[in-house]
Amino acid sequence: MSNLRQRKKLIAACAAVALLLALTARPTFSWLSAQSETVVNTFAGGTISILLDEAPVGADGKKVEGARTTANSYKYKAGATLDKDPRPTVLKGSEECYVFLCVENGLTDKFTMNYDTESWKEVARDGEKTVYAYKARVNALEAEEDKVLEPIFTTVTVSSALTAEEIAGLGERKLSITAYAAQTEALTSGKAIDLAVAHFLGEGAKANHVTIK
Numbered sequence: 750m751s752n753l754r755q756r757k758k759l760i761a762a763c764a765a766v767a768l769l770l771a772l773t774a775r776p777t778f779s780w781l782s783a784q785s786e787t788v789v790n791t792f793a794g795g796t797i798s799i800l801l802d803e804a805p806v807g808a809d810g811k812k813v814e815g816a817r818t819t820a821n822s823y824k825y826k827a828g829a830t831l832d833k834d835p836r837p838t839v840l841k842g843s844e845e846c847y848v849f850l851c852v853e854n855g856l857t858d859k860f861t862m863n864y865d866t867e868s869w870k871e872v873a874r875d876g877e878k879t880v881y882a883y884k885a886r887v888n889a890l891e892a893e894e895d896k897v898l899e900p901i902f903t904t905v906t907v908s909s910a911l912t913a914e915e916i917a918g919l920g921e922r923k924l925s926i927t928a929y930a931a932q933t934e935a936l937t938s939g940k941a942i943d944l945a946v947a948h949f950l951g952e953g954a955k956a957n958h959v960t961i962k
Contacts, residue, residue, distance in 0.1 A: 798840040799848065801928040803900075806832050827916075828909035833862075836900035837883075837928040843896075845888035846930040847938060847961060849945040850881045850901050855923040859911045862902040869901050870959040873946040880949050882942055885962040886933055901926065 802817040810823050810831035823831055837848055850869065854877050869881040881901060889896045905924070929948055931941045938961040946956040 797843040799930050803835045825907045827911040829907045831905045834900035834903040835926045839887045839889045839896040841889045841892045843889040845933045847941040848883040849929045851927045851949040853878045853925040859908040864902050868899040872957045875950045
């Protein structure tokens, strides 16, 4: 099967979950605010639909009750721990697929995330972008419910050593996450990883072929 036919059999769903400023936002947001929208792109071929969302947070950046969202606003201070749990969901009726996330981290080393390295395996890195593969294939074709995957991280922690001068100089920073899925039919995990890395980082980007069960 040619690369073109393989690509036509891919179904990708992308969602940006941005800390501080969304990539696709048109209006001007206040400093240290965030907004993103879920976008589902459907290509010819099989049926795969995924979405990416996170829990709503209050003014203090802590999780609150309510429906999951694609838009949150944050303000931070030194030593703060902000709740942020971007997670993909493969919708019921979707064919078996490999799932990937790309984290584009425009923050400084004063911010850290508690990555779930058991569920998400790093497969490539280029500058601010890091691509992760989910640990297992996901099949929702005959599922009665959507398949909710583990969030890639659940908190963003601000260093207690962050000074007022550093905060003033940070300006607008971005932390964006995008989800991508490729159906398993006719694709080995290695080929799927190559396609995901090329999708996020461009052709020729080097990939680490981790085990996907």
